[in-house]
Amino acid sequence: MRKLLSLAAGLLLTIAQPALAGDPTYPVSTIPAALKENAHLVKRMAETILTVNDLRDVRLTQHYVITVLDETGAKDVSLIEYYDKLQDVRSISGALFDAEGKLIKRLKQSDIKDISAVDDGSLMTDARVKAHKFYYNVYPYTIEYEVELRFNGTSRFPLWQPQEDIYCTVEQSRLVVNVPGDYALRYRSYLYKGDPVVTTDRNIKTYTWEVKQLAALKSEINPDEFYRRTPSVFLGPGNFEVDHYKGSMSTWKDFGDFIYRLNEGRDVLPDNVKQKVHELTDGLATRTDKINVLYKFVQQNCRYIGIQLGIGGWQTFDATAVATKGYGDCKALTNYMMALLKEAGIKSNWALVKAGSDAHTIREDFSSPQFNHVILCIPNVKDTTWLECTSNTLPAGYLSAFTDDRPVLLVDAQESKLLRTPHYNMNSNEQLRKMDAVVDEAGNIKITCLTTYTGLQQDNLHERLHQLSPEKQLEILRKGLDISSYDITGYGCKELGTPIPAIEERIQISGHNYATVTGKRMFLLPDILNRSGTKLDAEEARKSEIKFDYAFRDVDTVCITLPVGYKAEALPAPVMLTTKFGNYSVAIVIKDNTATYIRKMERKAGTFPATDFGELVKFYNTIYKEDRSRMVLVKE
Incomplete structure (x- = not known):
């Protein structure tokens, strides 16, 4: 519960005869x-x-x-x-x-x-x-x-x-x-x-x-x-x-007009920065190239620092102050980027947004100050570019889970209105994993794993790479794998530089007693690194609607070299689920001495009625069970 007794969390108050004034108590x-x-x-x-x-x-x-x-x-x-x-x-x-x-x-x-x-x-x-x-x-x-x-x-x-x-x-x-x-x-x-x-x-x-x-x-x-x-x-x-x-919030246009007037005229650049803009952009052929180079200029020369004094929570520092000092809050950095684009002949607008990975909605039918952040919108006839000006690492045009897929208030001199930030679909949010594993007779396992994370699925890893030391990254990794006992013997990441950001992760793992050996049989989990941890209870009736804010796809291809002298006695049966929430399939085949296990999990975004909860329970619980299905190997 967030700051239960604070004004920001909610309000609570006076009674006709308060206990502070007399004897009434609350046993x-x-x-x-x-x-x-x-x-x-x-x-x-x-x-x-x-x-x-x-x-x-x-x-x-x-x-x-x-x-x-x-x-x-x-x-x-x-x-x-x-x-x-x-x-x-x-x-x-x-x-x-x-x-x-x-x-x-x-x-x-x-x-x-x-x-x-x-x-x-x-x-x-x-x-x-x-x-x-x-x-x-x-x-x-x-x-x-x-x-x-x-x-x-x-x-x-x-x-x-x-x-x-x-x-x-x-x-x-x-x-x-x-x-x-x-x-x-x-x-x-x-x-x-x-x-x-x-x-x-x-x-x-x-x-x-x-x-x-x-x-x-x-x-x-x-x-x-x-x-x-x-x-x-x-x-x-x-x-x-x-x-x-003074202003009005009777409509979203009224509110946007107030924000525009409050910050009008604060986009004037010093002459040396104007000259720099032309040095960077005059030779570029496309609008996209100009946006990218100016965004990189801001990322390399400015940093985010909150400065909020009095009206400063509403009104930006001017562009000259940011150019001189090299820092600003979300309003100031967004305003500075807007000024740079204006000098390059590209129109852009503030967009007020309610930021946060769990903040995908506002009350669109009730115009009011529901926002806590400012980003930049660069409209165009065929497409619109969005910039997170407080980030020194995101690629131009990518917003991340912090501000994706939600209503924002576009601030404009004439047409302030609600727009929506980009929605990253299932094809953008993937985790694609190729794994080679070798199991020995004692049940130990050696794993070489290559995983490509894209879109929203790479956000957390992106943050760790840019904010934590390599030692701290390894510390998190050593605690985060679903293997009872293991060592990380190799680790590295590479950002691929794509418009929808992607990170390639390589990891080598040495697992101890991964498979269970009993007599002449060995019991082995083929789903090594991506077992679902969600198991639901459907005993009580669901009251709230079911919300999934984003869609994603996981595909795991696991090639397991079996120990010498063992053959498969029993394999998990193939499974294929198709539901309104998403799809799930697993299959395993053995060829020579290698078992190839392929798991595919897709979850859709959307809001579903509470009455669908029973179906969701079946979907998740089936996945939970099948992810733990074992191969049985027998020694010949």
Whole structure:
């Protein structure tokens, strides 16, 4: 559970008669049994009050009481509140209670840590953190916090998600939003029954949402986004203001127009860099060649460093600053690359994206600041090129799993709109392995393996090659193979320089007692390095849709030289599965003293209804079983 008690993770707050003010307590004995089942935390009550006074003044009060049932739950309860030029933490109070609801300790202001929020990738930021944790290990116990925040603008409203993790249950939670009578509050709810209660008093309009008795959710493989599994309410402004800049988020075009105006005119290059652009590109014949050479120029001369001061989270440093200093954040590097292309006569656009390997969707029907990253889009009549300007190693045009196949907001002077980044299909995401293995009479095995990884299947290896030392790479490899005892006797990788990146990996392995020898028989697994580890249980009904974000193909061809004096007594039967989720086949043949085993696994991308889960269980469990089918050899 991500920062359970932080604003970024969700909101929780005030009750009519808080325990901090008097004697009401929350004994664990009063928690309904259904809310303790499969739970680590129980949210006893939570109330969030958001008050919009005007476009520059928003107040947020959070009051919540949470019972920690065990050690696992305790890992997720820390108060973490960020603040910077655009938001203040005005007050924090708290208390700790034992299982009977008796007060153990009240929070002292001296207990609150106030630390910088600078991370390893940031050079400068004005963000700081107020943090607190009750260190207590007599379970169960209850904590209570009340926090008041002030936002200097209306650019970003909080998410209300009472149940912030599958193991957090909820007795009662409420969201109250107060806005001026003429203010257009925008909201979008998921799995919330009915509409908010809306009242008006003295030109103040109040919206109230409330939920009660939310039980724990089941852990499910490849689930839908969490906000589609539990009641959630997203809030958004129409007109807004941030650091004296005004805009609108009523539509995606409005939002894109605001970002464009905020950063307009910051793409001016110094004269020496303009001259360099022409030196690099004037002799090149194609648009693609110009893009590639300028992208390589940025990769070789600039590096990513986060710099976010005040409006800096929204507005870029200008291109001259990046050219002079040689670094910038995602906005600054993207803006710099855009300026270089402009000088070369090529139009390009910012694209705001929600980055992350598990972040392939946004709420497309609800325009709001759902993004955390900026990439570059270079449109063309026949094709579009996308650039990840914070990477010093990716080839031009390849985005990786960090930003592939998702909606982005194209920022343009006239036509800001949602587009979609490239989807890498099954043919792009392959793992093709050719393996030669020799087994001796004692069951030891020597393996020479050549594997080519492409597209999204090479992303992790690409990262290791460029970020870790050879020693650290080997350390990971020595722990990662599904062989009980082995030594790595040779290892090397080569990037192939293709548009869809590919890495060729060569590895030599010496495995000890790989095959089991019993009397005159030897039992041998022909699937040496690619056995599936997914085995599913279909006892309980599936609730969430099934999501596979990307497709891939694995093909293993394993040639095994059998020990002298042995012949095959029994072989795994050939298998061929064809399903809506993908395909799987295995076959093995013996010729002379060599067994050739071919395994092919294809998984499709897509979203499938929960009712298909039984078929998915059969698909995965069959693969799990067949990957462990053994050859039986007998000594002649």
